[in-house]
Amino acid sequence: MRYYRKSIWRGALLAAAVFAVRRQWTFVGLSDACALSGIVFLIIALFRLARWLRFYDLVIYGFQKFKQIWKNENFLDTPTSSYGAFVESRSYEKNYGETFIAALCMFVCSALILAL
Numbered sequence: 001m002r003y004y005r006k007s008i009w010r011g012a013l014l015a016a017a018v019f020a021v022r023r024q025w026t027f028v029g030l031s032d033a034c035a036l037s038g039i040v041f042l043i044i045a046l047f048r049l050a051r052w053l054r055f056y057d058l059v060i061y062g063f064q065k066f067k068q069i070w071k072n073e074n075f076l077d078t079p080t081s082s083y084g085a086f087v088e089s090r091s092y093e094k095n096y097g098e099t100f101i102a103a104l105c106m107f108v109c110s111a112l113i114l115a116l
Contacts, residue, residue, distance in 0.1 A: 003095075007102035011037050015106060031113040038106030045099035052092050061086050 019033035050056065061083055081089075 003098045004101050007098040008105050011041050011102040011106045014040060027113055027116055031110045034106045034110035034113065038103045038110060041099050041103035041106060045096050045103055048096035048099060052094055052096060057087055057090060
């Protein structure tokens with residue numbers, strides 16, 4: 001629960017910063033700031049979800065192998081781990097839910113402000 005509140009506070013601080021930078025001192029400006037903050041948090045949540053689903057592992061493994069091949073002329077002679085062992089060695093935490101909740105809260109705040 002602490003992480004949810006922390007993400008919502010970060011979203012509110014981002015919305016306040018966007019509101020101050022844009023200098024549109026109306027309810028529409030405040031609603032836009034909340035919506036932009038929600039969009040940013042939605043993008044962050046989608047990147048975290050993709051990382052948790054291991055979409056980036058193959059790219060990271062490929063870059064590591066390329067670096068190994070580039071630096072070592074006899075790369076075929078060295079025992080290297082397979083992609084399966086690489087995936088098993090990496091662990092990710094399921095931390096995308098809190099950013100989805102923060103994005104949802106920012107979108108709800110934006111809609112409520114427009115309803116005023």
